[in-house]
Amino acid sequence: MIIAVDAAGGDFFPKNPIEGALFALNEDASLQIIFVGPEEILSEELQKHTYDKSRVQVIHAPEIIDMHDSPSAAVKSKRNSSITVGINLHKEGKCDAFVSAGNTGALLAASTFILGKLEGVLRPTIASYYPTLKGFRLLVDAGANLELKPEHAFQFAKMGQIFCKQVMGIDNPKVGLLNVGEEDEKGTDEMKEIHQYLKQLKGFVGNVEGRDIFPAKADVFVTNGVVGNILLKFGESIPSALKHMVKESANKGLLSKLYLLAAQKVLRESLQPFNYENVGGIPFLGVNGISIVGHGGSSPLAIKNMIKNAINCVQSDVNGKIVASLN
Amino acid sequence: MIIAVDAAGGDFFPKNPIEGALFALNEDASLQIIFVGPEEILSEELQKHTYDKSRVQVIHAPEIIDMHDSPSAAVKSKRNSSITVGINLHKEGKCDAFVSAGNTGALLAASTFILGKLEGVLRPTIASYYPTLKGFRLLVDAGANLELKPEHAFQFAKMGQIFCKQVMGIDNPKVGLLNVGEEDEKGTDEMKEIHQYLKQLKGFVGNVEGRDIFPAKADVFVTNGVVGNILLKFGESIPSALKHMVKESANKGLLSKLYLLAAQKVLRESLQPFNYENVGGIPFLGVNGISIVGHGGSSPLAIKNMIKNAINCVQSDVNGKIVASLN
Known part of the structure; x- marks a missing residue:
């Protein structure tokens, strides 16, 4: 298994991508890593580590797409x-997948x-992990498709189900359409039409x-990608907001030391289900390859x-199963 | 000041509306209450309480709109x-405002x-309180207008600012357009157009x-009302989800008793900013009167x-100020 890692993406490159990838390398003897990024910077960072050099390669890519670049x-x-x-590299078959903590839009566009x-x-989509009381579940679309056509929504749901089953280990994944009420006739015309399409889906x-x-x-x-993106970013902000609230209560003298x-200890433990580091990245579903994007602030653990x-x-052949289910 | 109270609305009528309104009556000597609902049921409930009968009136309304009725x-x-x-009653000038924990859609339609x-x-809107680290702020629209025309969005923002200033005591309220990114050109065509309209608004x-x-x-x-409604209901579910998470951690033996x-004590205190009982209800902005709707599960405190x-x-003349600002 060869994974190419964007060593020039995210807020903390090259440190975090390199450290995280070397962790993975250490845990999996069959893994090979290709670091992609400015060679000089990468080599300098790699010198700080001890690792199996026979399983690591650096491919020079001097240009950097930052978070502010238009994708x-x-x-x-x-x-x-x-x-x-x-x-x-992935297209040419030189690696089995590419992972990046860089610019999501650029990675989606390139993919x-x-x-x-x-x-x-019909359209690729960003499916995002979302924390729930039962562990992570899937939110789709998380920002790639701001408007949602019924035939696209139907495919996104189907691809989401396959990802849930194959990668997240959830049997018979249930699909729900986020709406302003439970009744079939709720929502905009677009949502009503999507509802009708989804009715044909097993598990809806x-x-x-x-x-x-x-x-x-x-x-x-x-x-749609608007709701998904706003919910995703709102959800990500919950843990730090809570920590802040608890601290505020303490500052107001409501709480003893x-x-x-x-x-704080309890919050840390209870909020583990919210910890995106545990999944690291979100997949683009529908592209002809495995391309995963993580949070810009990804830690080595997240990488x-x-x-x-x-x-x-790759191992569960998500893409093969998507093709089989859609054709 | 005469407030009419829906004593046949919400999940816990007539108990909670009556108990809550009598609390208010007790705290404000200039207040008069008109209870509206099935007379027999209301009278029976009122008999359980001691209160200033000269300031309380019951108006018979035998029919009940429940949560499942189409508005x-x-x-x-x-x-x-x-x-x-x-x-x-409000229309006829027999009360200064009407409050209800009943069917939101029906109250909006009636209003x-x-x-x-x-x-x-141009259009009335539901503005919802939303908990933040600085206390409650306003989310508009919270479900009345699923699609958002630029000229409506502009008025909603303006009415929201007036409500913030007059009722919530926030000086120079800032308006933000919820979007998938910060840059001006982000979002759907609709959102880009709204952004252009809002640029003309002081405080945007x-x-x-x-x-x-x-x-x-x-x-x-x-x-728009889709995002607003989903966010509102998601936000309301955070406190109970957290309590559940903390309990789960305990059940897994991660936490000592x-x-x-x-x-649990800390969470209770820290989550006070989330407590909708403290504001009780959300106003419809833009209707020619004061009509406030609360959560179906409203407690007496919320009422x-x-x-x-x-x-x-009423006292801050929100509506007069809205009219002055729009004309």
Whole structure:
């Protein structure tokens, strides 16, 4: 298994991608890593580590796409960026997957342009892990498709189900359409039409509401990219908001020092299900390859788990199963 | 000040509306209450309480609109429901405001049909309180307008600012457009157009993201009713989800009994900013009257605060200020 890692992506490159990938390398003897990025910077960082050099390669990619670059423009103009070079390596079959903590839009654009779509797929989508009381579930679309056509929504739901089953180990994944009420006739005309399409899908449980996310009333929550993106970023902000609230209560003298320490410990443990580091990255579903993007602030642990996630996608043949189900 | 109270609305009528309103009556000597609902049921409940009978009136409304009734149909077919009778009382000037923990859609429909719109208002909107690290802020629209036209969004933002200033005591309220990114050109065509309209508004801080809600980067978060409604219900589910998570950690043996008790106490205190009982209800902005709706599960405390909120709306002349600002 060869995984290419964007060593010039995210807020903490090259340190975190390299450290995380070397963790993964250490845990899996059959793994090989290709680091993609500016050679000089990468080599300097790699010198700080001890690792099995026979399983690590560096591919030079001098240009850097940062978080502020416009995705499609960056992919077209920076042909020597780590993202473009890495995705091209994957296209050429030189690695089994590419993972990045870089610019999500640029990686999506590069994946779509260079890898192309899987046979039968109308549109690729970003499916995001979402924390619930039953563990992570899937939110789709998380920002790639701001408007949702019924035939796209149907495919996103189906691809989400396959990912849930194959990678997340959820049997018979349930699909719910995020809506403003449970009744079939709720929502905009677009949502009503999507509801009708989804009715043909095995596992569709109907409309679900905002309050149904935490109890995981569905395993795949289908929504448009606007709702998905806002919910995703809102959800990510919950843990730090809570920590802040607890601290504020303490500052107001409502809590004794002992209570505060206990509460902080409890919060840390209780909020583990929210910890994105445990999954590391979110997959683009529908592209002809395995391309995973992580949070810009990815820690080494997150990078390691993103690589494991990629391996999981390859080994479970998610893409083969998507093609089989759509054709 | 005369407030009419829907005593046949919500999950716990007549008990909670009556208990809550009598609390309010007790705290404010200038307040008069009109209970609207089935007379027999209300009288029986009122007999359980001691209160100043000279300031309380019961108006008979035998029909009940429940949570499953279709809003507009219910308003048209159940002309003797507490909602229709109560809103008509307000229309006739027999009370200064109407508050209800009943069917939101039905109250919105009745308020719009019977009270009509304020001069210059294109569409009424539901503005919802939203918990942030700085206290409650406003989310508009929270479900009344699933699609958002730019000219409506502009008015919602303006009405939201006035409500923030007059009722919530927030000076120079900032308006943000919930979007998938901060840059001006982000979002759907609809959102880009709304952004252009909002640029003309004093206090507009631009696009804001899901992660900007908790830190209250804006005071008025403008969004369509789909996003607003999903976010609102998701937000409401956070406290119980957290309590569940803490309990789960305890059940898994991760926490000692002592830690658990401490954490539960801390959570209770820290989550006070989330407690909707403290505000009680959300106003419809743009209708020609003061009509406030609360959560179906409203406690007596929530009902009391909903009444206080209504008084606040009347005394600060929110509606007069909205008309002045729009015309």
